[in-house]
Amino acid sequence: MIYFVPKHFKPREGSHIPVLIKILSIADGPVLELGTGFNSTPVLHWLCNENKRELVSYESSPEYFEVAKRYISDFHQVNLVEDENWDTIDIESRHWSVVFIDHAPGPRRVVELERVAQHADYVIVHDTERRSSWHRRYRKGFPKYKERWDYTTAYPYTSVLSNFKDLSNL
């Protein structure tokens, strides 16, 4: 079988994995993944599999969707966002335990960051180092949250945001 995969394994593309593992271990409700990937999707899928925890993934790239849809199961829903029209997805009508934001195009991420601010216990965003902010503009969305914790041990940085949980113990 032939699959679409990265030409090179770039460790930095998975620098959010330690944070995903940590946050999923302290939270236990439904999980939303915006933007699938070879690093996040398998890890989230198998972390949620143990207790059949609900996981909903959205992807706008048809190539990535082809890979991610192989994870569709009774607890894991994978959806294609056609024409990168992220406005059409319903992510505000319920409360999420964890939201992971890593979708394309990059400048769009801040829109979803603001949309889920009052609808998620923990919001995890990748690539939050200051040098990337010209592209992803996360910092415009950070003031929508009361709490923020930055994982700067590994580059690129990953940040966790919340309006509901105390992040000082992470």
Add this chain to the structure above:
Amino acid sequence: MSQYSTIKAHMHIGGGSHLPVLMKVMDITDGPVLELGMGLFSTPYLHWACYDKRRKLVSYENKKDFYESFIFNDRREIVNGYDYHEVKFVENSDWDKVDLSGHWSVVLIDHNPGPRRREEIKRLANNVDYIVVHDTDPKNNWYYKYEEYFPIFKHRWDSNIYPRTTVLSNFYEINL
């Protein structure tokens, strides 16, 4: 030049069925980790699972194109310090020459050719706390012939996800 390419790889629906087992075993251990056969799922996970504590991780791969796809030379990542993770190429698929000495906390057995895997299981039987073996479904035993070597372990645990993963130990009971 495109950042992506195609590669010949076998991936079952919901690929990475050994990941949940690896996650549990990594969670209950803290010593050095050996990965025999790198993969799209195990390598990124193990790399980052070992990162925060700089837990020793050694990965071996015998397929040149696959080995070369796992490069650690991005200068932007120098600050991360990946010295804890060694990646080694197995020339001519000669696994006999791979030095497995020392005591390992966790070993993942997932290398090629498949029928070779049981030889490393036997070599490592008394110097590993937990051996995690992928693709242990009975229907594939004609190829891997694992079952002949599993009895040399005192403890065994099988997952219920296809393709099946088995954990073996001569040192600890296994309750995952």
